[in-house]
Amino acid sequence: MEMNKLQTKAEQRLIADYYENLTNTFDQRITDEGRERIQKAFEFANSAHAGVKRKSGEPYIIHPIAVAQIVSGEIGLGATSIIAAILHDVVEDTDYSLDDIQNLFGEKVAKVVDGLTKLSDEITAQHDSKQATNFRKMLMTLSDDVRVILIKLADRLHNMRTLDSMPAAKQLKIAAETLYIFAPLAHRLGLYSIKTELEDLSLKYKQPETFDQIVLRLSNQRERREYLVNEFVKPIQTQLKSEDINFSISGRLKSIYSIWNKMQTKGVSFDEVYDLLAIRIVFKPKSNVSEKRQCFDILSLITDIYKPKPDRIRDWITIPKANGYEALHVTVMGPQGKWVEVQIRTERMDEIAERGFAAHYKYKGVQSPETELDKWLEKIREMLQNPESDAMEFLDEFKMNLFSSEIVVFTPKGDMINLPKGATVIDFAYEIHTDLGNRCIGAKINHKLVPVSYVLQSGDQVEILTSKTQKPDLEWLQFMVTAKAKSKVKQAFKLDKKRHLEKGREIIEEKLRQYKIKPSSDTLKKLTSHYSLSNKDQLYAHVGMGFIQIDDLESILKTRRENKLAKYWKLSFGMGRKNSETEHELNLPTKSINKKNTFLLKEDPDESTYSLAKCCQPIPGDDVLGYLNSANHVIIHKRNCPEANKLMSQHGDRIITAEWTNFKKRSYLTHIKINGFDRVGIVNEVTNIISKLSNINMRTVMFDTHDGIFEGDLYIYIHNLEDLNKLISRLMKIKGIDTIERIEKIDN
Numbered sequence: 001m002e003m004n005k006l007q008t009k010a011e012q013r014l015i016a017d018y019y020e021n022l023t024n025t026f027d028q029r030i031t032d033e034g035r036e037r038i039q040k041a042f043e044f045a046n047s048a049h050a051g052v053k054r055k056s057g058e059p060y061i062i063h064p065i066a067v068a069q070i071v072s073g074e075i076g077l078g079a080t081s082i083i084a085a086i087l088h089d090v091v092e093d094t095d096y097s098l099d100d101i102q103n104l105f106g107e108k109v110a111k112v113v114d115g116l117t118k119l120s121d122e123i124t125a126q127h128d129s130k131q132a133t134n135f136r137k138m139l140m141t142l143s144d145d146v147r148v149i150l151i152k153l154a155d156r157l158h159n160m161r162t163l164d165s166m167p168a169a170k171q172l173k174i175a176a177e178t179l180y181i182f183a184p185l186a187h188r189l190g191l192y193s194i195k196t197e198l199e200d201l202s203l204k205y206k207q208p209e210t211f212d213q214i215v216l217r218l219s220n221q222r223e224r225r226e227y228l229v230n231e232f233v234k235p236i237q238t239q240l241k242s243e244d245i246n247f248s249i250s251g252r253l254k255s256i257y258s259i260w261n262k263m264q265t266k267g268v269s270f271d272e273v274y275d276l277l278a279i280r281i282v283f284k285p286k287s288n289v290s291e292k293r294q295c296f297d298i299l300s301l302i303t304d305i306y307k308p309k310p311d312r313i314r315d316w317i318t319i320p321k322a323n324g325y326e327a328l329h330v331t332v333m334g335p336q337g338k339w340v341e342v343q344i345r346t347e348r349m350d351e352i353a354e355r356g357f358a359a360h361y362k363y364k365g366v367q368s369p370e371t372e373l374d375k376w377l378e379k380i381r382e383m384l385q386n387p388e389s390d391a392m393e394f395l396d397e398f399k400m401n402l403f404s405s406e407i408v409v410f411t412p413k414g415d416m417i418n419l420p421k422g423a424t425v426i427d428f429a430y431e432i433h434t435d436l437g438n439r440c441i442g443a444k445i446n447h448k449l450v451p452v453s454y455v456l457q458s459g460d461q462v463e464i465l466t467s468k469t470q471k472p473d474l475e476w477l478q479f480m481v482t483a484k485a486k487s488k489v490k491q492a493f494k495l496d497k498k499r500h501l502e503k504g505r506e507i508i509e510e511k512l513r514q515y516k517i518k519p520s521s522d523t524l525k526k527l528t529s530h531y532s533l534s535n536k537d538q539l540y541a542h543v544g545m546g547f548i549q550i551d552d553l554e555s556i557l558k559t560r561r562e563n564k565l566a567k568y569w570k571l572s573f574g575m576g577r578k579n580s581e582t583e584h585e586l587n588l589p590t591k592s593i594n595k596k597n598t599f600l601l602k603e604d605p606d607e608s609t610y611s612l613a614k615c616c617q618p619i620p621g622d623d624v625l626g627y628l629n630s631a632n633h634v635i636i637h638k639r640n641c642p643e644a645n646k647l648m649s650q651h652g653d654r655i656i657t658a659e660w661t662n663f664k665k666r667s668y669l670t671h672i673k674i675n676g677f678d679r680v681g682i683v684n685e686v687t688n689i690i691s692k693l694s695n696i697n698m699r700t701v702m703f704d705t706h707d708g709i710f711e712g713d714l715y716i717y718i719h720n721l722e723d724l725n726k727l728i729s730r731l732m733k734i735k736g737i738d739t740i741e742r743i744e745k746i747d748n
Helices: 009-023 032-048 062-074 079-086 098-105 107-116 130-142 147-161 168-188 192-206 208-220 222-242 256-266 291-305 347-355 372-384 391-400 425-432 434-438 474-478 483-493 497-514 521-530 536-544 564-572 580-586 642-650 682-692 721-732
Strands: 246-253 277-284 308-315 328-333 339-346 406-410 416-420 440-445 448-450 462-466 599-601 610-612 624-628 634-638 655-660 668-677 697-706 709-718 737-743
Touching (some): 009 062, 032 098, 062 079, 062 147, 062 192, 079 147, 107 147, 147 168, 192 256, 192 347, 208 256, 222 246, 277 347, 291 328, 291 339, 339 347, 416 425, 434 483, 497 536, 634 655, 721 737
Parallel strands (some): 610 634
Antiparallel strands (some): 406 416, 440 448
């Protein structure tokens, strides 16, 4: 193997080890000719990247080799993909061009490498997020060749595995972008093990303390879990052997991220996450009986031993998931009163589940019938062909298309259509045909007339009703779910963009005239920032098309007329500011903020460099980060806030790390919800505890009782997270109280 003089002997040995690990993943997929081409690509890339180091201090070439190893060993792609993975950073980071790649390695490799090469700063439009634009370009290549996205996922996975060497703000940006786009993308392509690892690593860097706590809890329960698995599988093994079935059984632990996610969405503790454990049965099917029938036979054997949970049998064999996943799932009551999920698959199904449907697909030269993946790629092509959508809008629409929960509905002729959960009649109409959507006035479901906003249920048979006079309606956007339907309606309203821009400009100028405000660039900046848009043209267009109604202009463009005492009063009680994105309008800072340093949140009533986001209402002590907007103002979000996730994915370069200093003076409005069993005097006990704590004040207390159960909503002013936790622990000691939950969003 040819090594480079710019590398030390230790580096050469390290590179040789990595390359050997890559070649160990090759099997009969890779021909001798393919191995030679891969060797040539490695030597070329090693020479091109010579002398360059990664942030970790390792030679740069290690990254492309590691990506190629994931592409080969974990996804199972062929020589072309492995070569493209080895070369994926050459065009971007060295003096070699795409033409050089094409001349040396052929058109196929060059096309995939082009899809993987990021855009340069000069090409990126000023008003679009660079991340969103790059992603759009990558998807343009994806719609022609799915290998681009598979290699991109491998690239992202290796970056996540080596994220330790990055600065904290960069870690946050990359982790959030991974969670927002790449993990759902891996799920959509059926790469479950990659999706799981991406999610777990994202949580590790976004919320390290939470991640470590779950790891510790899982580790503490390991022995007990292994005992449970052994006890659970013994009778199943005996029964399967007696039926002469060739099988293997393994225990699969719920991923750290999915445990955390369930704790968040269901509002439960770690101990209440009931399906921590899943048992997987993979068997070799007999050739003379259908796979589906054999899976159901095994299901029958298991439910003879353990009682199933009635609503937890999932049949992904009769109707596979859109990403090709096939299996039979059942949740049964196991030993010691624990629910256990059992997954039943054939070896073929297991390979598709682990390596992804895409890896078995067109580029292997097998012409398969049109699959759900083909249909999905076709939808992406349609979205890309819409010239009116900017990159930010496109990214949102694409994210919507990565749905994981699906329903199946039927046309009047009995054709099956897959839609995301929550899809409405109008989504279905656009799914069939644009014209049908444009003219839709309602539908008939089971002979019953329903409106366009009706939410479809799995199994519905839908007959769309149309009218020649009907036209797309902007109100539809409020209840539409699919990206295709939304983009079609928006398209209908974007046909005359110039007219909308003019109309929007007139509306805004007229509104500003009413308040005697000049339409200066600073004023327009504040408006675009408030509505999370990219530039003034986008603002004019959205207003002109009716997407935005500007009716709270005074609060958006708040001036400094308030005297300092009034402003201090409002700030000290966390009131008075209407929108977190625009709080900086009170007093614009002139000092520029260094994004590389941790932003310290200081308690100062005249502080104007930061504001707290309304969407997640952080209080001192919460795990937070900052978003630096165009007016050099920091908006503080909780790290697990969905809105912050979106900002990190689209404007990662504006994310900064933030830390609270000692907060004692200011109070913050916080909403907690209490549930429990009603009894005489319980409300009195709750209010007594709050009033006795000197650093907590009540704003509103509302209690409601029904059939012996009570619900309470407490709006309190509190200094920090420590005080809130003290209050919650005291309230939990009251007899009858069952749960206490902090509500993130506050409607004041």
